[in-house]
Amino acid sequence: MTKAKRLYVVDDDDEIRTLLKTYLEKHQFTVLTADSGETFLADFKAEQEVDLVILDIMLPGQDGFAVCRSLRTQSQVPVIMLTANSDEMDRIIGLEIGADDYLAKPFNPRELLARIKAILRRMEHSEVVEIAPVAHRFYRFAQFTLDTLSRELHFKDEKESLSGADYNLLMLFLTHPGAVLTREIIAENTRGRDSAPLDRFIDVHVSRLRQRLREDARQPQLIKTIRGQGYILTASVEAISDVRD
Known part of the structure; x- marks a missing residue:
């Protein structure tokens, strides 16, 4: 039997936590919850052993941005951020600090479920590619080397985790x-959905x-x-398949 994926919902709204826990468990997920960023980070x-985090921005104490930044220092677990603010800047900041997706409140739980499944499918695919015997472990370009196993x-x-x-x-x-x-190709391959309303976020x-x-922001040379x-x-x-010279 396939082990259920473990999701962690971080939201100070009791109703939303209960709704998401009940709904997602009906779809065969194991769901953990916390009402604050501090509780979540300590538990994490x-x-x-968490496969994806659903993180509200407006949290008491540390807000979702601070929690995401802290999380990124220890893990690359996927993060979907929830925001009650329709301001585009909230969504841009979320992407900039390492969130994998965002969803504005109020939202349909079915849309959240679809995004969760899309992200988990991409993660599973990338894991298979990384451990396959014929996969390339290293990619060299310009003065950089990407290690696909560690994602460094x-x-x-110098080195940094992506x-x-x-x-x-x-x-x-x-x-x-x-x-x-194109932006459409980038959106389809990195976010799993249509990019029509997301041009600004692809650019960011x-x-x-x-x-x-x-890169020099005014005259980029590698990605033009x-x-x-x-x-x-x-x-x-x-x-390079498996050895870095």
């Missing part, structure tokens, strides 16, 4: 060097990846914008 540090980006003597969203986007570019990737996502690659079309990785890419 002790447990860490190496630059000279969030799930940043890793997926970088892998998309590395496996399609020299190809123009690419901008965040450029920062990881030490093709006006009216999308983005292109200009660097040559070397794929």
Whole structure:
């Protein structure tokens, strides 16, 4: 029997926590809950057997942004952020600090379920690719090396762990060097849904990846914008199966 995926709902609204726990458990998930970021972080540090976190932004004490930042220092577990604020900036900040998706309140639980399943499918696929014997473990480009097993980006003597969203986007570019990737292609392959209302967030996502690659924001050289079309990785890419020289 397949082990049930473990979700963690962090929201100070008792009604929402109860609703989501009941609904998601009916769909064969194991659901843990917390009413504050502090409680969640302490529990996660002790447990860490969580497949996805559903995190409200407006929490007492540490808000969802602070919780997500703290979480990203110890784990790349997928995060869906919930916001009651329709302001675009909340959603952009969430993506910038490493959230994998966002959903504005009020929302239909079926939409949340669909997004959870889409993210978990992508995670399972990436895990299979990483451990497959024929998979490339390392990708070299410019002065960088990406380790697909640890999801660490190496630059000279420095290294940093990538969030799930940043890793997926970088892998998309590395496996399609020299190809123009439209926003629709980026959205479909990294977020699993139509990008029509999300152009701004795709741009922010690419901008965040450029920062990881030490790009000059005014004149990026590795990931260039093709006006009216999308983005292109200009660097040559070397794929290495299992040994980094």
